[in-house]
Amino acid sequence: MTVVDEIGEAPLEPPESGRVIRRHGLATRLTHWTWAIALFFLLLSGLQIFNAHPSLYIGQQSGFEFDNAILKIGAIRGDDGVPKGVTTILGRSFTTTGVLGMSGATENPSFRGFPTWATLPSYQDLSTGRVIHFFFAWFFVAAFLVWLASSLINGHLRRDILPSLADVKALPKSIADHLRFRFHHDGKYNGLQKFAYAGVLLVIFPGIILTGLTMSPGMNAAWPWLLDVFGGRQTARTLHFVCMTLLVGFFVIHIVMVLAAGPLNEMRSIITGRYRINPQTSEKEEHR
């Protein structure tokens, strides 16, 4: 085991429950909860901002006299004269009444990109959406820098996050285990977990920060290379949205996995740092 036992403490539980180890460092726990809170507000305020112009484009600018849109959310009046919400993705239109384009009470629908329950404030208020977004964005970025620095210094990144060659080789088995909901509670991340966390922490988090900054006309003057990296301001806005979608997907899987792996033990480890390892697997791991 590379993880360190609590030293000088009596076993907290009867032996059959397995040993309790220190799993998550303080920096990991603090940044985790900063991100959790910040992302909640960033998501809902971000959808508020998106609703001010619910279309996404590829390139430097938005096509009004030409078409470079890859996503459009709106409402149209159908042949029967009844309005309906329509979402067009890559030229293919879908009726999304009730969620996208048109939502709310049937007798008094609101015509907006995302529905009231998905935005902050619930009503249309771009300026407040921006205030919330740019407030929590600072916490999100600060937590990312703290996490990156501490993970580089204390080895968390290399030890726990970056997949090793062995992890890559074991990936098929790891995927098969997950599909059977067979989990190893040895306190270490398996290959699939490492890829998921590395993808979120080292690709999506920097990606969502940098694509956000690419939308800033001020930052375009400061760091013009951002536009080259992301292929223009409107592409950056699209990628910012894609990163958001991936994070929402990650969040859903993350919660399902926490519930499947034992929510009390998992929650304890991300709050207090203490995690109970499974007795059978831990012994096996120790002899490895």
Add this chain to the structure above:
Amino acid sequence: MSRFLVNRRRFLTVAGVAAAAVPLSGCDGLDGYLSGQSPVRGFMASANTLTYRVQRVLIGADQLAPEFAASEVRQGQRPNGSTDPTDADYLTLQGRAFSDYRLQVTGLVEKPVSFSLNELRNMPARTQITRHDCVEGWSCIAKWSGVPLARVLDEAKVKPEARFVVFHCFDSMNLGLSGAVPYYESIDLIDARHPQTIVAYGCNDQPLPVANGAPLRVRIERQLGYKMAKYIKSIEVVSTLEPFGRGKGGFWEDLGYEWYAGI
């Protein structure tokens, strides 16, 4: 064992808070904290001051906004906000093709001056192809021609105590119960003296159309579109923004938008 109970209690608290947050987003539970005058909103809005300071450090005073090739001008400049002012003085000027229009420069200057459109067109010009970013999220690339604002300010000789430049406009925006409110905007002297900050009289090789702010609009290329006042009546150099509108430095700022719109 007791530790575990504490942890379980803590877990339940967190789970409870998390569970409560989900329907909160669904309903309007947080809206009360976010309305115009709420202190929570005011506190969050102060982060914009941090953004302003940090961007001022990261962006050199004269660092240029990206400029684009002529081939990137693929459409007309999309008009937004006021597109056809109906204010009486404006209609009079428009009726005479702005021939008796004069741009007034007033406030904290040694020598208040005014310029006709012809005088401005005969001053050293700057043409730039830049991207206009609306706060709503869209962008549009267009070619702009005009006089550097720095040049206009130099003609009037700005006094040392000056801190901001205010643009007073001909157009009024209807605010329901408050009636029509004249548009105005303001920027600091760093942006006012930036080489790409021009008082534009031309757009895409044509005289500035009414929809885009004829006879004059300002271009402030490192900020969002709402900063770039159209239908400019006069330019006032000031040391404080308090006397204007509700004191926040602009029409949209008075309604809750950030004064610094570099993000």
